Amino acid sequence: MRENKSERIRIKDIAIKAGVSVGTVDRVIHGRSGVSEASKKKVEEILEQMNYQPNMYASALASNKKYNLTCLLPLHTQEDYWMDIEAGMKHAVSTYKDFNIRLNISYYDQYESGAFAEAGKKMIETMPDGVIMAPSSEEETKSTALQLKEKNIPFIFIDSNIKSLNPLSFYGQNSHSSGYFAARILSLMAEHNEPVVIFRLIYGGKLGSNQQRNREEGFREYIRNNCPGIKLYELNFYVKNPENNEKLMEEFFSAHPEVNCGITFNSKAYIIGEYMQKIKRKGFKMMGYDLLRRNVKCLKAGSIDFIIAQQPTEQGQSSIECLFEHLILKKEVKPYNYMPITLISKENIDFYLDAHVRTNNI
Amino acid sequence: MRENKSERIRIKDIAIKAGVSVGTVDRVIHGRSGVSEASKKKVEEILEQMNYQPNMYASALASNKKYNLTCLLPLHTQEDYWMDIEAGMKHAVSTYKDFNIRLNISYYDQYESGAFAEAGKKMIETMPDGVIMAPSSEEETKSTALQLKEKNIPFIFIDSNIKSLNPLSFYGQNSHSSGYFAARILSLMAEHNEPVVIFRLIYGGKLGSNQQRNREEGFREYIRNNCPGIKLYELNFYVKNPENNEKLMEEFFSAHPEVNCGITFNSKAYIIGEYMQKIKRKGFKMMGYDLLRRNVKCLKAGSIDFIIAQQPTEQGQSSIECLFEHLILKKEVKPYNYMPITLISKENIDFYLDAHVRTNNI
DNA sequence: TGTACCTTTGTGTGCGCACACGGATTGATT
DNA sequence: AATCAATCCGTGTGCGCACACAAAGGTACA
Numbered sequence: 001m002r003e004n005k006s007e008r009i010r011i012k013d014i015a016i017k018a019g020v021s022v023g024t025v026d027r028v029i030h031g032r033s034g035v036s037e038a039s040k041k042k043v044e045e046i047l048e049q050m051n052y053q054p055n056m057y058a059s060a061l062a063s064n065k066k067y068n069l070t071c072l073l074p075l076h077t078q079e080d081y082w083m084d085i086e087a088g089m090k091h092a093v094s095t096y097k098d099f100n101i102r103l104n105i106s107y108y109d110q111y112e113s114g115a116f117a118e119a120g121k122k123m124i125e126t127m128p129d130g131v132i133m134a135p136s137s138e139e140e141t142k143s144t145a146l147q148l149k150e151k152n153i154p155f156i157f158i159d160s161n162i163k164s165l166n167p168l169s170f171y172g173q174n175s176h177s178s179g180y181f182a183a184r185i186l187s188l189m190a191e192h193n194e195p196v197v198i199f200r201l202i203y204g205g206k207l208g209s210n211q212q213r214n215r216e217e218g219f220r221e222y223i224r225n226n227c228p229g230i231k232l233y234e235l236n237f238y239v240k241n242p243e244n245n246e247k248l249m250e251e252f253f254s255a256h257p258e259v260n261c262g263i264t265f266n267s268k269a270y271i272i273g274e275y276m277q278k279i280k281r282k283g284f285k286m287m288g289y290d291l292l293r294r295n296v297k298c299l300k301a302g303s304i305d306f307i308i309a310q311q312p313t314e315q316g317q318s319s320i321e322c323l324f325e326h327l328i329l330k331k332e333v334k335p336y337n338y339m340p341i342t343l344i345s346k347e348n349i350d351f352y353l354d355a356h357v358r359t360n361n362i
Numbered sequence: 363m364r365e366n367k368s369e370r371i372r373i374k375d376i377a378i379k380a381g382v383s384v385g386t387v388d389r390v391i392h393g394r395s396g397v398s399e400a401s402k403k404k405v406e407e408i409l410e411q412m413n414y415q416p417n418m419y420a421s422a423l424a425s426n427k428k429y430n431l432t433c434l435l436p437l438h439t440q441e442d443y444w445m446d447i448e449a450g451m452k453h454a455v456s457t458y459k460d461f462n463i464r465l466n467i468s469y470y471d472q473y474e475s476g477a478f479a480e481a482g483k484k485m486i487e488t489m490p491d492g493v494i495m496a497p498s499s500e501e502e503t504k505s506t507a508l509q510l511k512e513k514n515i516p517f518i519f520i521d522s523n524i525k526s527l528n529p530l531s532f533y534g535q536n537s538h539s540s541g542y543f544a545a546r547i548l549s550l551m552a553e554h555n556e557p558v559v560i561f562r563l564i565y566g567g568k569l570g571s572n573q574q575r576n577r578e579e580g581f582r583e584y585i586r587n588n589c590p591g592i593k594l595y596e597l598n599f600y601v602k603n604p605e606n607n608e609k610l611m612e613e614f615f616s617a618h619p620e621v622n623c624g625i626t627f628n629s630k631a632y633i634i635g636e637y638m639q640k641i642k643r644k645g646f647k648m649m650g651y652d653l654l655r656r657n658v659k660c661l662k663a664g665s666i667d668f669i670i671a672q673q674p675t676e677q678g679q680s681s682i683e684c685l686f687e688h689l690i691l692k693k694e695v696k697p698y699n700y701m702p703i704t705l706i707s708k709e710n711i712d713f714y715l716d717a718h719v720r721t722n723n724i
Numbered sequence: 725t726g727t728a729c730c731t732t733t734g735t736g737t738g739c740g741c742a743c744a745c746g747g748a749t750t751g752a753t754t
Numbered sequence: 755a756a757t758c759a760a761t762c763c764g765t766g767t768g769c770g771c772a773c774a775c776a777a778a779g780g781t782a783c784a
Contacts, residue, residue: 007772008459008460010769010771011771012770012771020733020734021733021734021735021778022734022735022769022770022771023734023735023772023773024732024733024734025773026772026773027732027733030772031771033731033753033774034732034733035731035732035733036731036732036733039732039733048665053459054770054771055423055460055769055770055771056460056771057419057420057422057423057460057770057771058419058423058460058739058769058770058771059770059771059772060419060737060739060771060773061419061420061423061738061739061740061741061769061770061771061772062738062770062771062772062773063739063771063772063773064738064739064772065772094727097370097415098370098417098418098419098420173713174713177709177710177712177713178710180709181707181709181710184707184709185550188547188550188551189550190554222709222743226487338712338713339705339713340707340710340714341710341713342702342704343704343705345543345546347542347543347546347584347703348539348540348543348702348703349541350539350700351535351536351539351700351701351702351703352702361366370740372739372740372741373740373741374741380742382752382763382764383763383764383765384740384741384764384765385742385743385763385764385765386762386763386764387740388741388743389762391765392742392743394743395761396761396762396763397761397762397763398761398762399762401762401763414740416740417739417741418741419738419740419741420739420740420741420769421740421741421742422741422769423739423740423741423742423768423769423771424741424742424743424768425741425742425743425769426742426768426769427742428783460770578779653745
């Protein structure tokens with residue numbers, strides 16, 4: 001009998017100690033049938049006692065099982081944020097390539113009612129082993145989530161959460177806290193309690209996303225609690241009529257020339273930044289969200305002061321890792337994973353861009 | 363012949379295509395001797411052409427090689443920052459447990475001349491496969507680095523870098539940029555260009571660490587460039603005489619009652635925070651570094667406004683991963699890995715604490 | 725007592741790879 | 755022609771595990 005040079009406990013060690021064969025131990029570990037109560041109890045005892053930790057690599061090698069993961073995201077054409085999420089997922093999948101993991105990404109039109117449910121149905125027909133979704137509204141998402149539950153397919157929400165649908169896990173930012181934090185920073189910029197304008201993105205008469213609403217709520221809560229003297233204006237843009245944006249801004253600023261500070265809770269701060277650059281207005285203090293290429297450009301040009309980022313790459317990567325740990329390593333995973341709320345300015349942005357591919361020499 | 367159901371290319375596939383046996387392919391891959399030029403060339407061609415990617419898990423399983431990694435850190439008694447680094451390293455090691463990686467951590471007294479070199483010598487005698495070090499001064503560190511180079515043992519610098527000693531990689535923050543960024547934030551807090559005091563930690567007549575000096579330089583550079591009107595005071599604490607700290611502060615603030623804003627470039631901002639709480643002075647605006655428990659307490663109590671963190675856990679984790687990729691996966695690693703410069707306040711700190719163990723329910 | 729059937733258990737093979745061993749071929753030397 | 759060394763190459767075994775298969779033991783019934 002070869003002795004075990006490493007300290008790691010093998011199935012064989014368990015088998016010897018329990019006085020059975022490796023086959024029996026294997027059956028107990030995998031909960032397969034065909035084991036007497038006595039043997040089962042004995043083996044379970046030893047497993048517990050020796051704290052057996054299977055070698056998942058050997059396991060994956062032997063089982064040769066394939067895993068199909070599916071991801072459902074909003075349709076985006078070159079929208080950096082979602083592309084970063086995809087990049088993070090792909091990166092994680094490639095590091096697990098020896099575990100036979102395949103990732104399939106499909107899309108839904110977030111502005112078309114019913115699109116999510118339809119895409120979800122198609123997805124379920126492929127019987128994936130695990131799912132990652134950026135949810136739509138609760139009503140839209142519900143049926144898909146229920147079907148997944150019924151088929152015992154684990155699913156993760158990314159970007160925004162719907163707790164009532166009980167996902168395996170959630171990866172994203174706490175929008176409310178994020179708005180609250182943004183307010184703290186903005187209030188520093190708004191000296192003498194000067195007024196602030198909130199730029200909003202409206203679709204179909206409502207705010208375009210839950211995130212936007214929650215962030216604004218957090219923001220207003222901070223202002224209410226800490227600097228109620230700050231007057232808040234609102235300026236609404238309309239997703240459907242982007243060509244009107246400039247006119248809206250012109251109107252607003254000629255009506256309120258004293259406003260020198262603004263924030264937006266969607267990812268399109270560049271609308272304002274680029275406008276300020278165009279009209280050559282300097283010193284307007286602006287905050288926004290997400291490191292889209294156009295936002296970064298404004299940040300570096302000085303037309304946006306601060307951006308709050310939500311680590312899309314890490315979200316993507318972590319969500320794949322989560323499914324990996326759940327499906328393959330069979331570990332317990334954390335139900336909530338709030339990404340850090342990071343403040344980015346011209347001065348520290350270099351350490352946030354392309355952290356995964358950067359090989360610079362600063 | 364069993365056919366290859368997965369798309370992954372195996373050694374066997376290479377062997378068949380090259381018209382040789384797996385043994386020969388194996389020899390080529392590992393650069394072992396005993397292969398004719400003709401075979402070698404042929405195999406290398408096919409390897410290239412089919413883009414062979416070895417299954418590192420199978421490889422590790424078969425080779426059963428053990429890796430001893432060693433880490434050399436400053437002596438610290440419950441100093442949270444270094445403990446976080448250790449925790450990150452241990453966490454990474456545990457995820458790689460099936461690769462037979464062992465981590466040994468040893469310490470040196472950073473305030474005793476010669477201690478680093480001595481600890482380094484002892485470490486090298488154990489012939490580790492890879493090393494992670496928090497370097498001391500360049501002179502102190504040099505001999506150890508040279509010996510490691512000579513023995514072909516890869517080493518990583520963590521926390522602070524000494525480029526001239528040419529480590530395999532570096533994980534840490536860019537101190538200069540970090541100070542620069544801190545100045546941007548502080549200048550927002552210092553309305554009307556009010557004066558600012560820099561609290562420094564002195565050891566043996568000099569600043570206690572490179573980091574401290576570099577951060578201060580970056581800070582001063584920003585102030586010089588952007589708000590030269592801000593007057594900068596200095597208040598020196600002495601590592602050897604902590605009992606004098608309060609007295610020094612009393613003296614300083616009675617001489618300069620108008621100073622209401624301060625920053626420190628070491629991790630001991632809590633000295634000031636706790637003092638302000640003790641004398642019940644509110645509203646003093648304070649910035650500092652690192653999420654030590656005592657700093658966090660002050661942050662939550664409001665006696666410190668902002669902390670810049672440098673992700674010690676991630677540093678530890680990433681540095682182990684780096685050695686893993688270099689030694690086992692034989693991948694190329696990045697020579698510089700600057701951690702993001704993150705701004706933490708009461709409002710976002712919850713998303714930075716214990717990110718690895720948190721299972722909360724915010 | 726034999727047969728059929730079920731339950732319980734052990735054994736063998738292969739996953740992709742590393743590495744030891746031994747076989748084949750060649751050329752040089754006696 | 756025989757011997758030997760050197761070079762080159764193929765095969766076999768095992769890493770820890772999953773899983774198929776077969777063997778062993780027990781029970782029921784004719």
